[in-house]
Amino acid sequence: MRSHKRLSLCLLLVMVCFSHGQEDYAEVAPMEKSEMDSLFSTIRGFVGSWWNGSDLYPDPCGWTPIQGVTCDIFDGLWYVTALNIGPTHDNSLACAQHVEFKPGLFELKHLATLTFYSCFTAKPVTISSLSWSRLSSSLRTLEFRSNPGLTGHVPPAFESLRKLESLVLVENGLSGEIPRNVGNLSRLKRLSLAGNKLNGTVPESVGRLSELLILDLSRNMLSGTLPVGLGSLSSLLKLDLSYNQLSGTLLEQLGGLKNLTLLDLSSNRLSGGLARSLQSMDSLEELVLSNNPIAGELRFMDWEKMGQLVILDLASMGFSGPVPESMSELTRLRFLGLNDNNLSGSLSPKLAALPSLTAFYIHGNNLTGDLTFSGHFYLKMGRRFGAWRNPNLCYSAQRLASTDAPFGVKPCRPY
Numbered sequence: 001m002r003s004h005k006r007l008s009l010c011l012l013l014v015m016v017c018f019s020h021g022q023e024d025y026a027e028v029a030p031m032e033k034s035e036m037d038s039l040f041s042t043i044r045g046f047v048g049s050w051w052n053g054s055d056l057y058p059d060p061c062g063w064t065p066i067q068g069v070t071c072d073i074f075d076g077l078w079y080v081t082a083l084n085i086g087p088t089h090d091n092s093l094a095c096a097q098h099v100e101f102k103p104g105l106f107e108l109k110h111l112a113t114l115t116f117y118s119c120f121t122a123k124p125v126t127i128s129s130l131s132w133s134r135l136s137s138s139l140r141t142l143e144f145r146s147n148p149g150l151t152g153h154v155p156p157a158f159e160s161l162r163k164l165e166s167l168v169l170v171e172n173g174l175s176g177e178i179p180r181n182v183g184n185l186s187r188l189k190r191l192s193l194a195g196n197k198l199n200g201t202v203p204e205s206v207g208r209l210s211e212l213l214i215l216d217l218s219r220n221m222l223s224g225t226l227p228v229g230l231g232s233l234s235s236l237l238k239l240d241l242s243y244n245q246l247s248g249t250l251l252e253q254l255g256g257l258k259n260l261t262l263l264d265l266s267s268n269r270l271s272g273g274l275a276r277s278l279q280s281m282d283s284l285e286e287l288v289l290s291n292n293p294i295a296g297e298l299r300f301m302d303w304e305k306m307g308q309l310v311i312l313d314l315a316s317m318g319f320s321g322p323v324p325e326s327m328s329e330l331t332r333l334r335f336l337g338l339n340d341n342n343l344s345g346s347l348s349p350k351l352a353a354l355p356s357l358t359a360f361y362i363h364g365n366n367l368t369g370d371l372t373f374s375g376h377f378y379l380k381m382g383r384r385f386g387a388w389r390n391p392n393l394c395y396s397a398q399r400l401a402s403t404d405a406p407f408g409v410k411p412c413r414p415y
Contacts, residue, residue, distance in 0.1 A: 031059040031071075031078040034107070039069070039080055041104035046085050046119065048096040068093045072110065079110040086117030086145075095119035106131035115143040116150075124173070126152030133160040143168040150174060154193070159184050170216075171195040178217070183208035192216040194240070199223065202241070207232050216240040218264070223247065231256045238262040242288065245269055250294070255280035264288040266313065271295065279305040290315040290337060297321035298343075304329040313337040315361065323347055323362070332356055339386060340364035352377040361386040363408070368392040370412050375404035383407055 036059055043066070044051050053060060061071030061078035067089055070082035083105075087094050099120060114135075127144070132155065139161050144150055145168065153176035154169065161167075164185050174196040182191070183205025189212060198220040206215070207229015214237060222244040230239070231253025239260060246268040254263070255277025263281070266288045273296030278287070285308050295318035303326040312330070315337040322345035323338060330336075333354055339361040346369035347362070363386040371393060378385060378400070387393060388408025397411035405411070 031061055035077070035079055035109065036060065038104035038107040039083075041102045042083070042108070043085075043093060045100040045102035045105070046095050046116075047093050066093065070113070074110055080108045081110050082113035083108070083111060084113070084115045084117070086115070086119045088117055095121075097122040099125055101128035103131065106134040108135075110138050111135055112138050113141040114139060115141070116145070116147060117143075118146045120144075120147035120149040120172075122149055124149050124151045126150075127155050129155040129157050132157040136160050136162055139164060141166045141168075144170075144172055146171045148173050152176070154179055154198075156181070158182075161185065163187060166190040168192045169196065174198060176200075178203055178222075181205055185209065186211070188212055190214040193220065194218045196220055201225075202227050202230075202246075204229055206230065209233065210235065212236055214238045217244070218242040220244055225249075226251050226254075228253055230254065233257065234259065236260055240264040241268070242266040243268075247271070249273075250275040250278070250289075252277045254278065257281055259283050262286040262288075265292065267291040269293065274298075274301055276301065281306070282308065284308055285332075286311040288313040289317060291317070293318050295319065298327075298338075299324045301326075303327045306330065307332065309333055310356075311335045314341070316340040319343055321345070323351070323367075325350060327351060328354060330354065335359045337361045338365070342366060344368065347371065347373075349373060357381075359384040362390070363387055364389045366390065366392070369394075371395045371406060371409060373406075375400050378404050378406050 039060060040053050059078065060066050060069055068084040069080060071078045072081045085093050085095060127150065140163055142164060150172040152174065154174055156179045159179060159181050165187050167188060168190065170192055175198065177200030178193065178198055180203050182203055186208065188209050191212060192214065194216045199222065201224030202217060202222055204227045207227060212233050213235055218240045223246065225248030226246060228251060231251055234256065236257055237259055240262065242264045248270065249272030250270060252275050254275065258281065260281055261283050263284060270292040271294055273294060279302055284306060287309060288311065290313045298319055299321055303324055307330060309330050310332050312333060319341040320343065323343055325348040328348060328350035331354065334356050336357065343365040344367065347367060349372045352373040360381065367390040371387065385406060387406050394410050394412035395405055
């Protein structure tokens with residue numbers, strides 16, 4: 001009898017404690033009403049007025065959170081810290097055909113991350129230029145990705161977001177110039193504006209972004225010369241300005257980018273030969289300069305000093321003269337593109353001994369003589385060794401079986 005009473009008492013205590021715990025949880029972390037109203041208004045502006053959040057309990061940060069909404073507790077209350085709009089997951093918030101920036105977006109007091117993916121796809125929409133300064137004390141990441149219906153200019157009001165560390169506006173329909181004072185965003189570590197219709201020049205103020213790690217302005221319509229200030233971005237890891245209309249010469253100051261691992265300036269209008277200062281870029285692994293009328297000769301570079309290179313693409317650049325034997329000292333090289341230039345002379349057999357090489361394109365030049373690479377090299381590389389369209393280049397049929405012969409290269413005539 002006593003044991004039965006003890007068991008009943010314990011069960012009663014457990015029920016009381018559980019009920020009390022639920023009340024404490026609700027009391028400790030409710031969501032401020034104005035914050036909830038701002039969030040709901042913001043979401044309705046992007047997904048449609050039909051959405052009311054009625055199935056959320058007890059609030060958007062409680063037991064049934066909204067996919068794409070992240071919260072944290074400040075002074076005992078839930079606040080939104082991240083808002084991700086777009087079909088990133090099956091149950092994510094998907095945008096309506098007609099979207100609108102609601103004022104409530106700028107009332108989210110602790111919003112640190114705001115991203116939009118494939119949201120603005122139908123009716124053209126411009127980024128609201130108002131009220132961004134209200135997020136200046138909290139916003140650190142701002143991203144608009146794959147929004148072809150997002151048009152207009154990059155709002156100068158973004159310059160007020162002084163705590164911003166990542167600004168990504170990729171694959172949208174933005175046009176106009178990059179804001180002149182983008183350099184005021186002094187905490188930026190990533191600036192990516194690739195795949196838009198931006199024109200004008202690269203702002204000189206970019207050189208003030210001393211903490212920048214990634215700068216990607218590729219696939220736009222930018223023109224003018226490279227700003228000298230690029231050479232002062234000593235923290236930079238990746239610089240991609242490819243597929244624009246940039247002109248002028250390669251900056252000697254680029255040699256100061258000691259931490260840079262990727263430099264892609266391909267498909268522009270750069271000229272004036274290679275800058276020897278590129279040899280000073282100790283960390284460079286990918287150098288892509290193809291499709292620029294840079295011209296000059298390759299032999300004036302000390303290629304052995306660029307031993308970290310993994311990718312070297314110098315195709316379609318108007319180079320003349322021989323292929324330097326010093327390139328055979330790039331032991332980490334996996335891709336070497338020298339095709340469609342005016343290179344002449346013979347190829348050193350040492351190039352075939354590069355231990356990591358998996359693709360070597362030398363077609364479309366004026367190379368001459370007998371290719372003395374081994375049959376094993378041709379068999380290993382297959383079509384990834386391109387030597388066709390060199391009219392005076394041949395291989396020794398006596399040393400190679402016809403099945404091992406390099407594609408598009410004729411056998412040498414016997415003496």
